[in-house]
Amino acid sequence: MISNLLYKEIRLAAHPNLFIFTLMGPLILIPGYPYTMIFLFSLIGNFVNLMYTRENNDIYYSTLLPLKRAEVVLGKWLVLLVSQLLTIVISLPFAFLRLQLLSQPNPVGLEANTAFYGFGLMIFACFNFIFLTSYFQTVYKVGASFLKGLVPATLVAIIVEVLVHFPKLAWLDAVTFDGQIKQLPILAAGILIYSVAMWATYKLSVRRFSQVNL
Template sequence: MISNLLYKELRLAAHPNLFVFTLMGPLVLIPGYPYTMVFIFGLIGNFINLMYTRETNDIYYSTLLPLKRSEVVLSKWLVLLVSQMMTILISIPFAFLRLHLSSRPNPVGIEANVAFYGFGLIIFACFNFIFLTTYFQTAYKVGSSFLKALVPATIVAMLVEVLVHFPTLAWLDSVVFDQQMQQLPILGAGLLIYIIAMWATYKISARNFSQVNL
């Protein structure tokens, strides 16, 4: 069932810009660039995708299929999950490549290191929870849902970029192996927060959508 839902979303309902913004991982090669924008672009891609869903009446179409309402929510939830995991996986080889191409630190903010991915998962979790749960209160108001979710996600991204400039937190910006091992708890915390937030996002979104009169 999950594979069929995802197949339908990616082949029939997805907007091309979803794939474009998912492929922003190479941005970590740009010197002097705020790398958390890789995650922010992923959020924009999913917003455009859901806006396209509204314009094509895909939610209404999906409810006419032999699907439960919770499965309609699951299909959109899966797109978020898969696109965000792909954003991370695609960016990782370029993060390693950056280490070989340049040893100069990023003057703007955090490096593409272990802590970077932990914080990225937190940015995703924050956005997903607000965005989907708000959207499925109406299954129509994409713009307001996006703005409500983007503000806290952007604040987290800005804090991440600023924190590494404090001398006591300089280890968060390191690409040295030993200090990246020290960053593993941040990655673990980010992963745990993401898993819990995604579980809550699906449950609350499904409950909200069950009460929507299409």
């Protein structure tokens, strides 16, 4: 069922911009760039995708299929999950390549290191919970839902980029092996927060969508 839902979403309902914004990993190779923008671009891609869903009336179409409302929510939830995990996976080779090509530290903010991915998962978690649960209250107010989720997610990204400029938190910017081992608790926290947030996002979205009169 999950594979069929994902197949339907990608082949019939996905907007091309979703794929474009998922492929922003190479931005890690740009010197002096705020790398958390890679995560924010992924948020924009998912917003455009759900806006496309609204314009094509895909939610209504999906409810006409032999699907439960929970499965309709699951399809959109899966697209969000898969696109964000792909954003991370695609960026990883470029993060390793950056270490080989660029010896200078990033003057703007956080390096593409272990802490970077932990914070990235936190940015995703913050956005997903607010955006998707707000969207499934009406399945029409995509723009308002996006802004509700984007503002706190952007604030988290700004805070993360600023933190590494404090001397006592400089270890967050480390790219050495020992330095990144020290950052593992942040990655673990990011994975935990993301997992819990995605579970809560799905459950609350299903509850809210069950009350929507299409």
